[in-house]
Amino acid sequence: xxxxxxxxxxxxxxxxxxxxxxxxxxxxxxxxxxxxxxxxxxxxxxxxxxxxxxxxxxxxxxxxxxxxxxxxxxxxxxxxxxxxxxxxxxxxxxxxxxxxxxxxxxxxxxxxxxxxxxxxxxxxxxxxxxxxxxxxxxxxxxxxxxxxxxxxxxxxxxxxxxxxxxxxxxxxxxxxxxxxxxxxxxxxxxxxxxxxxxxxxxxxxxxxxxxxxxxxxxxxxxxxxxxxxxxxxxxxxxxxxxxxxxxxxxxxxxxxxxxxxxxxxxxxxxxxxxxxxxxxxxxxxxxxxxxxxxxxxxxxxxxxxxx
Amino acid sequence: xxxxxxxxxxxxxxxxxxxxxxxxxxxxxxxxxxxxxxxxxxxxxxxxxxxxxxxxxxxxxxxxxxxxxxxxxxxxxxxxxxxxxxxxxxxxxxxxxxxxxxxxxxxxxxxxxxxxxxxxxxxxxxxxxxxxxxxxxxxxxxxxxxxxxxxxxxxxxxxxxxxxxxxxxxxxxxxxxxxxxxxxxxxxxxxxxxxxxxxxxxxxxxxxxxxxxxxxxxxxxxxxxxxxxxxxxxxxxxxxxxxxxxxxxxxxxxxxxxxx
Numbered sequence: 001x002x003x004x005x006x007x008x009x010x011x012x013x014x015x016x017x018x019x020x021x022x023x024x025x026x027x028x029x030x031x032x033x034x035x036x037x038x039x040x041x042x043x044x045x046x047x048x049x050x051x052x053x054x055x056x057x058x059x060x061x062x063x064x065x066x067x068x069x070x071x072x073x074x075x076x077x078x079x080x081x082x083x084x085x086x087x088x089x090x091x092x093x094x095x096x097x098x099x100x101x102x103x104x105x106x107x108x109x110x111x112x113x114x115x116x117x118x119x120x121x122x123x124x125x126x127x128x129x130x131x132x133x134x135x136x137x138x139x140x141x142x143x144x145x146x147x148x149x150x151x152x153x154x155x156x157x158x159x160x161x162x163x164x165x166x167x168x169x170x171x172x173x174x175x176x177x178x179x180x181x182x183x184x185x186x187x188x189x190x191x192x193x194x195x196x197x198x199x200x201x202x203x204x205x206x207x208x209x210x211x212x213x214x215x216x217x218x219x220x221x222x223x224x225x226x227x228x229x230x231x232x233x234x235x236x237x238x239x240x241x242x243x244x245x246x247x248x249x250x251x252x253x254x255x256x257x258x259x260x261x262x263x264x265x266x267x268x269x270x271x272x273x274x275x276x277x278x279x280x281x282x283x284x285x286x287x288x289x290x291x292x293x294x295x296x297x298x299x300x301x302x303x304x305x306x307x
Numbered sequence: 308x309x310x311x312x313x314x315x316x317x318x319x320x321x322x323x324x325x326x327x328x329x330x331x332x333x334x335x336x337x338x339x340x341x342x343x344x345x346x347x348x349x350x351x352x353x354x355x356x357x358x359x360x361x362x363x364x365x366x367x368x369x370x371x372x373x374x375x376x377x378x379x380x381x382x383x384x385x386x387x388x389x390x391x392x393x394x395x396x397x398x399x400x401x402x403x404x405x406x407x408x409x410x411x412x413x414x415x416x417x418x419x420x421x422x423x424x425x426x427x428x429x430x431x432x433x434x435x436x437x438x439x440x441x442x443x444x445x446x447x448x449x450x451x452x453x454x455x456x457x458x459x460x461x462x463x464x465x466x467x468x469x470x471x472x473x474x475x476x477x478x479x480x481x482x483x484x485x486x487x488x489x490x491x492x493x494x495x496x497x498x499x500x501x502x503x504x505x506x507x508x509x510x511x512x513x514x515x516x517x518x519x520x521x522x523x524x525x526x527x528x529x530x531x532x533x534x535x536x537x538x539x540x541x542x543x544x545x546x547x548x549x550x551x552x553x554x555x556x557x558x559x560x561x562x563x564x565x566x567x
Contacts, residue, residue, distance in 0.1 A: 207424040207425045208401075208403075241396070249380065249400065280401070283402065296384065305374070
């Protein structure tokens with residue numbers, strides 16, 4: 001009695017097949033009382049006063065006894081409700097249906113969560129990328145020669161100074177674009193400074209080191225003066241290329257052209273010159289004799305210059 | 308039949324949380340790996356098929372006295388790419404040299420080495436086998452991401468370490484925003500999913516750094532990719548030949564000039 005509500009709740013999952021012949025017996029009883037004809041008459045069914053018609057009063061006398069096993073099953077449920085929950089298969093199906101529905105919902109939520117997180121991360125990366133990607137629309141061609149050149153050599157356009165090749169710095173949006181424009185302005189200033197430099201720093205079509213080592217002293221003085229005045233001590237090789245003379249190398253070149261009071265090179269200058277010639281020879285033997293090493297390869301070059 | 312269908316639906320749905328968990332694990336593992344090693348670009352990089360990139364060479368040594376390294380210090384390496392052709396050119400006080408990579412269908416050989424200046428100017432044709440031998444050390448290179456980044460020419464560059472052997476490695480900074488065509492021309496960067504804008508090789512005696520200083524997509528003079536036909540001796544390429552080395556340590560010491 002205490003678990004009346006639960007009992008009724010659990011009973012809804014139970015069903016029992018009526019005993020064989022019950023339906024026939026009821027049907028026969030109804031036919032015998034000629035009820036079938038009256039049942040088809042709607043006016044009888046809907047008597048109008050909300051009560052069943054008098055013709056059906058005889059049903060009150062009809063009693064159908066439930067089968068014997070029904071009582072024992074109901075009693076079992078009432079007395080042992082735990083067994084009843086576990087036993088009937090219909091109950092299991094209902095419970096599992098609820099479980100997988102929850103699981104499916106959880107899976108959908110999890111996938112949704114993963115998608116949101118992934119999307120957020122993707123958006124973050126895209127934002128970063130957009131900030132640094134060069135913008136086509138923002139590109140501004142800066143038609144300037146990379147370096148002023150004074151001569152030409154051979155058919156290689158890299159040595160041809162008559163035409164000018166422009167290097168276009170990629171402009172970007174936002175702050176990056178600002179950086180680029182600042183960089184371009186700096187570059188333009190450097191270029192205009194370079195344009196006013198002496199042609200002593202233009203080495204188009206020549207072996208740079210050979211020329212440096214074999215300067216006449218009067219030419220060397222002009223070269224050293226121009227080099228000292230040049231920002232970054234830059235030498236022009238051709239319209240595409242340049243070399244910045246390092247501080248140590250600059251010192252070496254100055255030493256190489258030191259002269260005594262009588263105008264002759266000092267012993268240190270002679271030794272420095274020999275040293276440079278030896279380097280030149282060593283470089284040619286290492287890279288040019290058999291071509292088994294690549295000077296453009298960072299490792300091969302390191303192995304040579306740091307040995 | 309209906310019961311069987313329900314049974315399979317039930318079994319499948321029972322596995323759903325497990326499958327979801329596995330999927331989520333794989334997704335996050337993949338994502339974290341990508342973040343950890345930074346080698347997988349999250350988007351397709353822009354491919355540059357016409358570009359000029361200038362790298363400045365910076366060499367530092369532990370020697371106080373200037374050595375042969377100074378003849379390369381301050382030089383530049385320029386990468387020219389256009390119409391499927393590539394030219395890598397190094398310019399320094401010591402030497403000016405180029406490697407041309409031409410499409411296989413052109414009349415020229417595919418890879419040509421050109422020493423442009425000096426007493427002995429030459430060109431040498433390199434076949435694919437020779438090219439592989441030249442770059443054999445990079446076949447076994449492994450790339451490890453480093454937790455560092457740098458902005459070069461407006462590009463955010465991620466740091467990686469390219470390990471060549473136990474002792475040798477190259478540190479590189481690359482951007483995954485752009486790539487260049489013909490990336491095979493630099494086998495050192497074959498495993499890098501982007502464009503390397505700075506790289507450094509360190510040895511016990513010093514280091515070399517190549518840092519991009521200019522990048523341009525302007526059209527390049529087509530003549531720049533033409534290999535000169537005259538004035539150059541043709542030299543046989545021999546990647547297996549022994550190298551003739553000169554001992555540069557026996558250089559004369561600088562002495563004070565006796566006063567006269």
